[in-house]
Amino acid sequence: MKALTLLGSTGSIGTQTLDIVSQYPDRFRVVGLAAGRNVERFAEQIRQFRPEICAICDREKLPDLKAAIGDLDPQPLLLAGDEGVVEVARYGDAEVVVTGIVGCAGLLPTLAAIEAGKNIALANKETLIAGAPVVLPLVEKHGVKLLPADSEHSAIFQCLQGVPPGGLHRILLTASGGAFRDWPVEKLATAKVTDALKHPNWSMGRKITIDSATLMNKGLEVIEAHYLFGLDYDHIEILIHPQSIIHSLIELQDTSVLAQLGLPDMRLPLLYALSYPERISTDWERLNLLKSGDLTFRAPDHQKYPCMQLAYAAGRAGGAMPAVLNAANEQAVALFLEEKITFLQISQLIEQVCDRYQAHNRSTPSLDDILSADEWARQNILSASADQRIMISLS
Numbered sequence: 001m002k003a004l005t006l007l008g009s010t011g012s013i014g015t016q017t018l019d020i021v022s023q024y025p026d027r028f029r030v031v032g033l034a035a036g037r038n039v040e041r042f043a044e045q046i047r048q049f050r051p052e053i054c055a056i057c058d059r060e061k062l063p064d065l066k067a068a069i070g071d072l073d074p075q076p077l078l079l080a081g082d083e084g085v086v087e088v089a090r091y092g093d094a095e096v097v098v099t100g101i102v103g104c105a106g107l108l109p110t111l112a113a114i115e116a117g118k119n120i121a122l123a124n125k126e127t128l129i130a131g132a133p134v135v136l137p138l139v140e141k142h143g144v145k146l147l148p149a150d151s152e153h154s155a156i157f158q159c160l161q162g163v164p165p166g167g168l169h170r171i172l173l174t175a176s177g178g179a180f181r182d183w184p185v186e187k188l189a190t191a192k193v194t195d196a197l198k199h200p201n202w203s204m205g206r207k208i209t210i211d212s213a214t215l216m217n218k219g220l221e222v223i224e225a226h227y228l229f230g231l232d233y234d235h236i237e238i239l240i241h242p243q244s245i246i247h248s249l250i251e252l253q254d255t256s257v258l259a260q261l262g263l264p265d266m267r268l269p270l271l272y273a274l275s276y277p278e279r280i281s282t283d284w285e286r287l288n289l290l291k292s293g294d295l296t297f298r299a300p301d302h303q304k305y306p307c308m309q310l311a312y313a314a315g316r317a318g319g320a321m322p323a324v325l326n327a328a329n330e331q332a333v334a335l336f337l338e339e340k341i342t343f344l345q346i347s348q349l350i351e352q353v354c355d356r357y358q359a360h361n362r363s364t365p366s367l368d369d370i371l372s373a374d375e376w377a378r379q380n381i382l383s384a385s386a387d388q389r390i391m392i393s394l395s
Contacts (some may be wrong), residue, residue: 003093004274005032005051005118005251007085007109008100010041012205013123013149016267017098018045021303023282028274031032031094032279034085034101034109037061045074053077053091055084057105068252081194085109090116096274098149099124102207102251103330104323104374107131111367114138121273123149125217126330130323130374134367146228147273152221153228154269155247155260160229170251171225174241175300176201178212181242185304190326191343193336201244201264210333214346215290216299219311220329226315238308245287252327263287306347314354320365321357328353332385339387353380 008014021028033041037058042139045055046069054076056065062080089109098115098121099106106124118316139146152173152179169219178199196213212219222236249259274317314325328350333342
């Protein structure tokens with residue numbers, strides 16, 4: 001039985017991970033859980049999975065959580081705040097820590113888990129994108145595994161099993177195209193939050209669904225693939241694949257191309273990350289290629305999806321620039337979800353902030369540099385968006 005800790009248990013990744021645990025109680029047990037602020041759902045999870053330690057990020061919710069599980073015996077160790085989540089990440093005998101926290105908030109807990117010698121099921125791409133200059137040396141130092149738990153990087157990882165060192169030539173990341181893949185670019189100026197959240201294939205959290213609509217999610221995955229698999233950016237490409245059946249492909253040095261296929265179900269990459277190197281039999285729906293229809297591909301439209309090029313540029317710049325890109329995107333998406341900026345302003349504001357940071361970028365940033373860059377980018381997005389609102393009101 002493998003011991004797990006789950007960070008971000010009440011979100012999309014977290015609930016699907018716990019669905020796997022509940023389906024395979026003889027395979028997995030939960031040591032620790034951490035959540036944001038959803039007390040009701042978190043309390044239900046604690047009752048069902050009986051972790052030894054729990055943390056809720058929102059300190060103000062701790063009294064409510066204590067009351068909600070007050071009759072449990074034994075009581076788990078209850079913590080709160082960012083430092084509480086870090087303690088959960090490093091606690092106990094968990095072999096694998098699933099990082100389901102959205103955004104750069106997952107960086108410090110992930111570092112704590114690595115320093116505690118725990119393997120990471122990486123469902124939080126932003127942690128590696130922002131923190132790779134710090135994360136990767138720690139991974140090597142402590143000899144832990146980074147196991148990709150999102151569909152695209154899991155597909156690449158699965159295809160690479162058995163490929164000798166130096167055998168990989170190119171990575172082809174597939175993208176659904178998001179909510180606006182069939183919209184003409186001219187119509188995007190009218191796009192609303194409700195439109196952007198209508199993903200055609202996947203059921204995901206709000207933030208990542210918006211990232212899929214801008215294709216920033218794919219740009220961030222390019223940076224993550226660079227760090228995970230060691231290829232330069234010229235050998236990592238994006239393909240629009242509307243059916244979301246082929247989750248990514250690799251081309252080998254001899255021109256062979258390998259792909260991983262499956263129905264669009266996030267549980268599959270999560271299960272592989274949790275059970276690696278085993279393959280666990282499931283009763284889930286199986287892919288029937290005779291019923292799936294045509295599998296098609298097309299090149300991404302850079303005019304419709306400018307965030308892709310911003311991500312490539314940030315990745316090539318290196319240093320803390322990917323952290324700036326990531327933080328700027330998180331803040332801009334939050335503003336869009338609050339209906340304070342338009343859909344098109346997401347990429348515009350990110351580009352402005354990344355341009356401003358170029359003169360400050362360092363090639364080998366420390367953890368403090370990365371955290372400072374993250375905070376700088378968020379503040380600059382807020383300032384830039386306020387400036388734009390002022391200009392609109394004056395015009």
